[in-house]
Amino acid sequence: MKPFVKKIFTRRWAVIALTSGLVTAALSLLAGAGGLDLLDPPVRQPVSFDHKKHMETDLTCLNCHGGANKEASTGIPPVRRCIRCHEAEEIENPATEALCVFAEENGDIPWVRVYRVDAHTYFSHRRHVALAKIDCAVCHGDMAIQTRPVTRQAIPITMDGGISCHRKQGVTEDCLSCHR
Incomplete structure (x- = not known):
């Protein structure tokens, strides 16, 4: 050169x-x-939701997200689950009234999903929550301190994170256990 x-x-x-x-x-x-x-960027959620306030009443994740210990896939609870508890309230609560009006006018709340795994990844909430007894906070962060709706992943869901967790728990790292 x-x-x-x-x-x-x-x-x-x-x-x-x-x-x-x-x-x-x-x-x-x-x-x-x-x-x-x-x-x-954080997503915009349609309704203000305070996890902290709900958890201070001794609710657990499974009270609202009941499918997490029974089903492979779980998600955001339908508004009827919220109404089931809130319709019995005897005190006037503007947030509850707004929720009821929203439900009557729109049906389910169109929450924007924040936690999602890739289509080629298999993840079972039941296997992790009910069988392995992994606390929801390990993947979702401490919801007991969240006063606003979830707008981004508190702990990013990544393959490296999954492999690291599997190593720590001493369970299989076989690719086919998660990728199908």
Whole structure:
């Protein structure tokens, strides 16, 4: 390679390496400061929901998300489950009244799903909750302190996280246990 061409080639790679390093550093700083809303924006939920207030009444995750210990797939409870408890309230509660009006006018609350595994991944809530006795907070974070609706994953659901958890629990790491 001619010295002139080698000099340009080397300088170009130096600029690329420096730019890559700066971008990586900036993203790391953003992630540390919680500034990755640009890359992973929180979703907007249709109704204000306070997990903390509900859990202070001695409700557990399974009171509302009852399928988690019985079914492979669970999700957001239907509004009729909310109404079942709240219609018996004797005190006037604006949030409950708003919930009832919303339910009458719209049916189920159109929550935006935040936790989801890829289509090629098999995950069974029943296997993890009922059989392995893994606390919901391990994957979903401490809902007992959440005063607003869930708008993003508290703990990102990743393959590395799943493998790490399987190792810690001493269970299979066979690819086919999760990928079908």
